[in-house]
Amino acid sequence: MRILLVSDLHYTLPQLDWVVRAAPSYDLVVLAGDHLDVASPVSLDAQSVVLLRYFSLMNPGQSLVLASGNHDLTGADRHGERAALWLTESRRAGVFMDGDSLTIGETLITICPWWDGPAGRAAVDMQLATDARRRPARWVWIYHWPPLGSPTCWTGKREYGDADVAAWIASHRPDFVLTGHVHEPPFKPAGAWADRMGSTWVFNAGRQIGPVPAHIVIDLEAGTASWRSMMGEEALELAAERAPARSVF
Numbered sequence: 001m002r003i004l005l006v007s008d009l010h011y012t013l014p015q016l017d018w019v020v021r022a023a024p025s026y027d028l029v030v031l032a033g034d035h036l037d038v039a040s041p042v043s044l045d046a047q048s049v050v051l052l053r054y055f056s057l058m059n060p061g062q063s064l065v066l067a068s069g070n071h072d073l074t075g076a077d078r079h080g081e082r083a084a085l086w087l088t089e090s091r092r093a094g095v096f097m098d099g100d101s102l103t104i105g106e107t108l109i110t111i112c113p114w115w116d117g118p119a120g121r122a123a124v125d126m127q128l129a130t131d132a133r134r135r136p137a138r139w140v141w142i143y144h145w146p147p148l149g150s151p152t153c154w155t156g157k158r159e160y161g162d163a164d165v166a167a168w169i170a171s172h173r174p175d176f177v178l179t180g181h182v183h184e185p186p187f188k189p190a191g192a193w194a195d196r197m198g199s200t201w202v203f204n205a206g207r208q209i210g211p212v213p214a215h216i217v218i219d220l221e222a223g224t225a226s227w228r229s230m231m232g233e234e235a236l237e238l239a240a241e242r243a244p245a246r247s248v249f
Helices: 013-025 044-056 085-093 118-132 163-172
Strands: 002-006 028-031 064-066 101-104 107-111 138-142 176-179 194-197 200-204 215-219 224-229 232-237
Antiparallel strands (some): 215 224, 224 232
């Protein structure tokens, strides 16, 4: 299985065009949150209509999964907590999204939403516990925020990670956690696009300008992962006990 990970496109249309063109080359395409851009002069309602059209062009029903991020919250759910209500429309096109789980071969993919309160957190906790009881040979999480304690959340000045996801990783030990949210880590000294926390690989491609998003390709058959950006390409072996030292700084 070949997986493409991108995140934090923030309504950057040339980068969305690139994902549409690239999607057919992968078995799984992951958009790990922050599809909308709250700073854009385009209204969120208009952005959501355009994005839903883009999602319908990215191999839905076969390879596309979407997680929400903090920019994607547009209304209150039944608990009164903010949620990405507009994303549910993507299910009509066969897209897997927040709260869904799917199995491809021997790989279970769990898609976690950005939560905004105790009810949302409890739902993610239950989702992970439920999938832990049926995990096959390989377990992949999609979650917008990298864990605290990992260089994948390093901004260049401080750690900006999620303590809850760090605790969930320690408890459940998934094979992979595919994230975004913190734009800077791959581009900063002491930051990273990949980290191994125990037996779990954590990935964050970061965000860059231009028509091609920073992205990560994970090839499970070859046992490799690579990060591709304006800085060039870096790669690692998934069998390694830790991410290799970086030589770009």
